[in-house]
Amino acid sequence: MRAVVLNCTLKPSPQPSNTDALAGVVVEALEGHGVEVTTIRLxxxxxxxxxxxxxxGTDEWPAVRRAVLDAEILVVATPTWVGHPSSIAQRMLERMDAMISETDDDGRPVAYNRVAGVVVTGNEDGAHHVISEIAGGLVDIGFTIPPQAWTYWNRGPGPGPEYSSTDEGHEWSRSTGRAMAQNLVGVARALAAAPLGPPAS
Structure with a gap:
């Protein structure tokens, strides 16, 4: 089984990414379930x-799209900026919009029978709103969202330290990330055993 993590941080490599640090907890847990994981920093x-x-032209989205469709599990990891997903996360959803009308050889939307989850970081609140925005978009595109398929870290209202500069709240975020990985794998295996068919007409 394969998974792809799309890190939607605004920071290009090799800058350190708080979002990548928390996503790493989910990656480690997925690998513990025997999943092969690829991380792409958009x-x-x-x-x-x-x-x-x-x-x-120079558009590199087709290669990212191929990686997503070659995997059974998608994890979208994004920071929170002014209470919303990053602009890169929004662009990712916009580029995925085309998948809604693209079908596989059996007439199913190409995202069908793939599961997805969300990782969010930010030193201010708003994580549940960001999770809802990303998860709602992914459902529209055709992904299946298992129960508790997310983890997040934030310090709470008001500015404060970043994820990587404090240990505050880390154990909750880590345990929730491990539960997220378990649920993603469980539902992905269920869909592999009993795939969804084409939408009823």
Whole structure:
């Protein structure tokens, strides 16, 4: 089984990413379940705005899309900025919009029979709102969202330290991340055994 983590931090490599640090907990847990995990930091790639799967030219989204569709599990990891997902996360959803009308050989939307979860970091509150925005978009695109398929860390209302600069609240975020990985794998295995068919007409 394979998983792809799309890190939607605004920081290109090799800058340290708090979002990557928390996503690493989920990656480690997934690997503990025998899942092969690939992490892609979208800020490192040329992904122009649009709602098509391939905009041509230097567009690197087609390779990201292929990685997502070659996996059974998708994890979207994003920081919180002004109470919302990062602009890169929003762009990712916009580029995935094309998947809604793309079908596989059996007539199913291409995202069907894949599960997805969300990782959120931020030193202010708003994580549940961000999780809802990302998860809602992924459901529209065709992904299955298992129960408690998320983890987050934030310090609470008001500015404060970042995830990597404090140990505050880490154990809760880690245990929730491990539960998230377990649920993603469980539902992915269930869908592999009994896949969804094409939508009823």
């Amino acid at each position: 800020a490192d790639h040329d992904i122009p705005p649009g709602v098509e799967s391939d905009l041509g």
